[in-house]
Amino acid sequence: MNKDCEKDKDLAVVLVVGKDRSGIVAQISDFLWKEEINIEDISQKIMQGIFVMTMLVDLAGARSDLGVLAPKFEKLGEKTGLSIQIQHHQIFETMHRV
Amino acid sequence: MPLNISLEEIYETYRMTEKEHFDIRAVTLGINLLPCTSDNFSKLCKRVEKKIVTTARQFVKRAEKIDARFGIPIINKRLTITPAALVLSGALTGAAAEDRKRVVAFAKLLDHCAREVGVDFLGGFGALAEKGMSYADQTLVDAIPEALGSTEKICGFINLASSKAGINMRGVAKIGGIIRDLALNSENAIGAAKFVVFANAVSDNPFMAGGFHGVQEADNVLNVGISGPGVVRRTVEAAPRDLPLDEIAEIIKKTAFKITRAGELIGRELARDLGVRFGSLDLSLAPTTAVGDSVGRILEAMGLERVGTHGSTAALALLTDAIKKGGLMASSHIGGLSGAFVPVSEDVGLSEAVKIGALTIDKLEAMTTVCSVGLDMIPVPGDTKTTTISAIIADELAIGMMNNKTTAVRLIPVPGKKAGEMVSWGGLLGEAYIVPLHQENSDYFIWRKGQIPAPVTSFRN
Numbered sequence: 001m002n003k004d005c006e007k008d009k010d011l012a013v014v015l016v017v018g019k020d021r022s023g024i025v026a027q028i029s030d031f032l033w034k035e036e037i038n039i040e041d042i043s044q045k046i047m048q049g050i051f052v053m054t055m056l057v058d059l060a061g062a063r064s065d066l067g068v069l070a071p072k073f074e075k076l077g078e079k080t081g082l083s084i085q086i087q088h089h090q091i092f093e094t095m096h097r098v
Numbered sequence: 099m100p101l102n103i104s105l106e107e108i109y110e111t112y113r114m115t116e117k118e119h120f121d122i123r124a125v126t127l128g129i130n131l132l133p134c135t136s137d138n139f140s141k142l143c144k145r146v147e148k149k150i151v152t153t154a155r156q157f158v159k160r161a162e163k164i165d166a167r168f169g170i171p172i173i174n175k176r177l178t179i180t181p182a183a184l185v186l187s188g189a190l191t192g193a194a195a196e197d198r199k200r201v202v203a204f205a206k207l208l209d210h211c212a213r214e215v216g217v218d219f220l221g222g223f224g225a226l227a228e229k230g231m232s233y234a235d236q237t238l239v240d241a242i243p244e245a246l247g248s249t250e251k252i253c254g255f256i257n258l259a260s261s262k263a264g265i266n267m268r269g270v271a272k273i274g275g276i277i278r279d280l281a282l283n284s285e286n287a288i289g290a291a292k293f294v295v296f297a298n299a300v301s302d303n304p305f306m307a308g309g310f311h312g313v314q315e316a317d318n319v320l321n322v323g324i325s326g327p328g329v330v331r332r333t334v335e336a337a338p339r340d341l342p343l344d345e346i347a348e349i350i351k352k353t354a355f356k357i358t359r360a361g362e363l364i365g366r367e368l369a370r371d372l373g374v375r376f377g378s379l380d381l382s383l384a385p386t387t388a389v390g391d392s393v394g395r396i397l398e399a400m401g402l403e404r405v406g407t408h409g410s411t412a413a414l415a416l417l418t419d420a421i422k423k424g425g426l427m428a429s430s431h432i433g434g435l436s437g438a439f440v441p442v443s444e445d446v447g448l449s450e451a452v453k454i455g456a457l458t459i460d461k462l463e464a465m466t467t468v469c470s471v472g473l474d475m476i477p478v479p480g481d482t483k484t485t486t487i488s489a490i491i492a493d494e495l496a497i498g499m500m501n502n503k504t505t506a507v508r509l510i511p512v513p514g515k516k517a518g519e520m521v522s523w524g525g526l527l528g529e530a531y532i533v534p535l536h537q538e539n540s541d542y543f544i545w546r547k548g549q550i551p552a553p554v555t556s557f558r559n
Contacts, residue, residue, distance in 0.1 A: 013101065013108055090168065092103040096107045
């Protein structure tokens with residue numbers, strides 16, 4: 001990992017879980033675009049018919065901070081019938097890496 | 099950059115915060131009030147108010163910002179101060195009635211400061227008196243029923259024993275009456291929930307009601323209390339029923355490691371934001387009344403039909419030790435109490451076990467030899483003799499003194515209630531059934547007063 005270029009980034013992880021159907025990625029990306037959140041990485045798979053997607057996003061240029069975004073993601077989840085959650089990237093790093 | 103965290107790890111973290119109530123239970127800012135001392139009481143008050151308000155003005159706002167940034171809830175924001183008896187001692191004149199009024203006024207001033215800066219509680223209204231009580235200590239203790247009964251956010255403590263000094267039995271004898279008066283002086287005896295008697299009290303405890311800012315600490319220090327009985331319960335429940343106990347210890351240790359790491363991250367960020375020193379991290383499984391957030395249930399998940407039955411002490415020993423080990427590996431700043439709390443009224447599992455008679459006062463006392471604190475939040479009959487309260491305290495302090503550990507007592511004699519009846523405080527304090535006590539008295543033992551000498555530290559069998 002190149003630490004220098006990460007300095008200005010404010011990374012968060014978005015987890016999307018729900019029933020697989022068409023247009024999920026489009027709906028989420030559209031929301032991120034409107035909130036001016038940049039997508040750094042996406043991984044997605046179908047586990048036993050369940051759609052699971054994780055996104056690494058950069059909040060540095062976003063319209064609002066994580067505290068404001070979290071309820072918005074929850075609302076979007078309700079609208080689209082998915083479970084969508086966001087959390088700061090550093091939490092995962094510290095919890096799962098020695 | 100690519101995401102280097104696996105899906106399982108991401109899901110685990112979400113589950114911990116969303117479903118299993120993992121949270122930062124308390125961020126506690128310790129403030130040294132010794133520079134405020136004066137022989138003029140009103141000058142002292144002015145200095146104390148200025149010091150607290152200027153130091154903690156941004157505290158709650160900053161903590162809320164960190165909460166939002168990391169998405170892990172910070173439940174309580176608290177302050178601790180230098181033990182109040184030390185701060186007050188120079189401003190007391192020796193006229194007992196006047197001085198008592200000053201102590202109560204000081205408590206009210208602290209209560210006002212706590213409201214001003216928006217914290218949940220302010221701890222440290224107490225004294226360190228394991229070897230004897232100074233005039234200031236005595237005056238403060240005498241004023242405790244009125245001071246804690248007439249304030250909302252102030253928590254008090256007294257340290258009456260240590261492994262080095264023994265047990266101050268004169269103080270223990272006195273405090274039985276103080277606890278009864280405190281219970282009588284507040285609605286539903288709730289005042290007694292804000293007062294803790296300690297052996298080997300620690301100076302960096304972020305949890306209430308026993309937190310205070312020790313004199314050996316730096317000026318302003320942030321201590322963090324992390325919790326997560328729900329997370330640990332879930333991992334133990336998910337393990338196969340025949341998994342050997344060493345492997346149970348291993349999974350508890352790993353879970354403790356993860357939650358400690360997250361807690362340290364948040365503590366450090368907040369301390370940096372506030373420009374204060376990051377003190378210690380206290381990983382204590384502190385139950386709440388939320389369903390599943392129970393230490394009792396963890397022990398039951400290990401294979402006990404009900405907490406309180408035979409095997410409970412062993413299960414709790416395993417749990418407390420595994421938590422400490424996981425925490426110590428995760429952070430070099432582990433301090434405070436660190437382990438598992440067994441507060442009866444705040445823990446649904448313990449409370450139910452008391453109701454059906456599986457958990458008795460004697461088993462609770464045995465369990466406190468291996469938990470991280472002591473007899474905590476135990477409602478006892480309102481007509482309990484003050485000497486009996488003192489004797490329960492003496493027993494618990496003896497466990498701490500002999501075993502070089504912190505022990506504490508927070509008993510709540512509820513007026514008008516008898517053993518087996520329910521008492522409900524609502525909120526975080528929960529509800530519980532009055533715990534039956536032994537009926538035989540301990541009067542002459544307590545009336546002897548004096549000091550129980552410090553124990554020998556080698557030749558231990």
